[in-house]
Structure formats: C-alpha cells, structure tokens
Amino acid sequence: MAHTTERPVREREDASIGELLSAVTSDAQKLFRQEIELAKAEVREEATKAGKAAGMYGGAGFAGYMTALFASLAIVFALANVMDWGWAALIVTAVWAVAALVLYMMGRSRMREVSPKPERTVQTLKEDAEWARHPTR
Template sequence: MSSLSSQSPQPRGQDGQDSSVGELLSTVTSDVQQLFRQEVELAKAEVRQEATKAGRAAGMYGGAGFAGYMVALLLTLAAMFGLANVMDLGWAALIVTAIWAVIGLILYRRGRERMRTVSPKPEQTIQTLKEDAQWARHPTR
C-alpha cells in the first residue's frame, strides 16, 4: 500500500486542482471580512432605528413643552379672569397654575416612559458578533 492512499483527500480548487493552504486561508479570511462588514452594516441599521425612536421621543418632549406653554398661557389668562368673577384674582391664578403643573407632570412622565424603551446599543448584532468571534477562534466546535 502506498503512503498516498492513507492520507485524507486534499481540498480541490474551482479548477479541480489541489488548493494550497494559502488559497484556503485567503478564502476564509475574505469570507470572515465580508461577514464582519455585513454585521457592521446591520449594527448601523439598528442604531439608526433606535436614533429614530429617540428623536421621536425627544420631539414629544419638545412638542409637549411648547404646547404646554401656549395652552397654559392662554387658558390661564382665560381661567383667571373667569374665576376672578367669583374670588380674588390672586387665588384664581394660583388654582389655574396648579392645574397646569399637574398636566405638565403627566406629559413629562409619558415622554420619560417612551425614552426608556430606546435601546442605546444594537443588542442583536453585538451578540452575533460575539458568536462569530467565538466561531473564528474555534471553527470546529
């Protein structure tokens, strides 16, 4: 029996000839680089999605603040003068101010709840990259 028959078969290239270790390493390296590039693109997409959510929540904060200011200003004046017919103007202003403070607190809490749902990191991509790195260190496992 010859020593060639006891060896395992060699990998073959696309042209049917034996591939060198360098060619195989080059192919694996290229594939890993492409995989990492795709993972980075996925991470960027996830970050953009989370930034959009954060922008909407911040817009709600701003909108709530501006709307609250305008409404408070105009309704406070109307309510104060309406209540001034029944009580002193100072007490009327204090009552109306307390009502708008409660409304402002409710809007703030809703905005804060929405902001808490925003994830600062692309969790799924980070986990996948960790798995890819683990595989790259130990490809036979």
C-alpha cells in the same frame, strides 16, 4: 458559462495555504460588512425611537407654554369673578403643571425604551467570535 476560481474549501484539497488564507480573509470581510449593515440598521431604528421621544419632550414644553399663556389667562379671568385674583391664578397654574407633568412622564417612559447599544449586532459578533475560536463546534 463563466468559470469561477472560488470553490468550497472542501473541494480544495490541493489548495495552497495562501489560497486558503485568501478565502478565509474574503469570508471574514464579507461577514464584517454584514455586521456593519446590521449595526447601521439597529442604530437607525433606535434613533427613530429617540426622535419620537424627543418630539414628545418638545411637545410637552410647547403645550405647557401655550396653555400657561392663553388658557390660564382665560380661566383666571373667569375665576376672578368668584374669588380673589391671586387664588384664581394659583389654581390655574396647578392644573397646567399637572398636564405638563403627564406629558413629561410619557416622554421619559418612551426615552427609556431606547437602547443605544445595537443588541443584535453585539450578539452576532459574540457568536462569530466563538465560532472563530472553535469552528468545528
């Protein structure tokens, strides 16, 4: 069985200050690496949300353009049989503007759910700092 030089601090009654400092530094480095990994995971999660919301914005723009171009023409031609061309075009434009507004509002709602700050990491860092100030609590 391999012999390790790392023992819990409680077992190191005869440990030197250098050994204790080394152990504390090692633990702090491990904690820092774990916090970095947590922050990365949170940022990835929020970036995914932002990507989906941005896709909805893009979808709203594309849908608005395509519907304004093709459906509007077809409906304007159909309405022009019963009213003036100008009124027919205005009615069709208003309908597609409402559709674009609904898609925009949905995208904006999703974008508001995105948090740029890694909340869990901030909380654990605060807890770690509190523990470092008062390790016996």
